[in-house]
Amino acid sequence: MTAPVLRIFSYLPNPRVWKALIAADLCGVEVEVVGDEPPNLGNWLWDYDARPLPDEERTADSPHARRGRRGFSGTLYKTEAFLRAHPFGTVPAAFGPGGDVGVFESNSILRAVARAGAPNRQLYGRDGYEASRIDSFLDADLVFAREAQVYLLELREPTAATHARMAAAYEFYLAGVESALGRAEYLAGDALTIADIAFVSDLAQFLGERRGRRRLAAIGLEPISRRGREEYPRAYGHMRELIETDAFSKYFEGYLPREDSAS
Ligand SMILES: N[C@@H](CCC(=O)N[C@@H](CS)C(=O)NCC(=O)O)C(=O)O
Structure with a gap:
């Protein structure tokens, strides 16, 4: 060991x-x-x-x-x-x-x-340029994840203002991910990297917003991710596929809301 x-x-x-x-x-x-x-x-x-x-x-x-x-x-x-x-x-x-x-x-x-x-497997790129590109995705992910943290913490008493900020951050991040996945197999290129790992973890955590759907409905709003699979099919498909692989499934098994799990 x-x-x-x-x-x-x-x-x-x-x-x-x-x-x-x-x-x-x-x-x-x-x-x-x-x-x-x-x-x-x-x-x-x-x-x-x-x-x-x-x-x-x-x-x-x-x-x-x-x-x-x-x-x-x-x-x-x-x-x-x-x-x-x-x-x-x-x-x-x-x-x-x-x-x-x-x-x-x-x-x-x-x-x-x-x-x-890195000596065993290069999850953080093969050179400084690739690592920097991966950092770009990680920075974009953190902007999304920070907004999601505020929104999820407020879900006991949601407000239209926080919901609107979250919707804008979600749309910006998911549109970028969808665009990247239309051009390559993984977020940063042709291999799985830590950009994919951060994306899957933070999007999966965000989908916990569905637990607040009744409180959102009470103020006339609905979960931002409600039509995620139709709006961002590559992004959601990428998340679902990765979550089924061994390295991810042992943590994420049963974690996704039913409508977003593959089964
Ligand atoms: N963006 C950070 C979020 C970490 C964070 O905000 N952690 C909170 C709990 S969710 C915390 O440790 N709070 C400590 C405190 O309240 O003093 C990350 O990804 O690690």
Whole structure:
């Protein structure tokens, strides 16, 4: 057994972590994952050596106490070393061996795995130009995913304004993906890369908007992705095909809304 190239701390399961795990499977490297279900992560010490904290250490005057800022309400316990490695304080939080180097943003964690596994399989392009083209897709993906994060977090009380912003971001990203897939087999060219992995993970997570369909209907709106398969057949087909392959299916099995799964 080889040593892990990264340790990732996160709430679990988390499609943003799956990005790194799928890449690790495909390029034959080991990634260690530590974490707990989302509601329990408030009871953990966020650190390279993350661990659940006993009740008596979870106090308002703890030196580690911080207010959750995005997706978490209430107090979180983050060490100074965690914040040095992860200045934005988010999970998934990856660490290089020993814990000194923090890598944050799930797409950058994905890049780190692909770089480590490059001797086995080139998921991050064959040269600097190809890697930069893949970065272009990853940047476009993050713009979409950030908008999706805001929208999905607000789905308990959706607003027309957030829905409109999301619809514009979705349309822009999906149109680009559809265009790329009309010209090549994979997003960045003729081979599977981390651009495809990020696309599948973030689009699949976005489809969770369907769980808010009743609340959207209550304000006269419908899920943005409702006609996705007809509007963007290549993009949705690409996602479905990849999700059926071994590396993806072990994480995404049963995850897609029924109308978007192949079966
Ligand atoms: N774009 C980031 C999103 C990460 C993110 O925003 N994580 C949130 C949870 S969904 C977080 O860690 N929040 C910590 C806090 O509320 O302090 C990624 O892909 O990694």
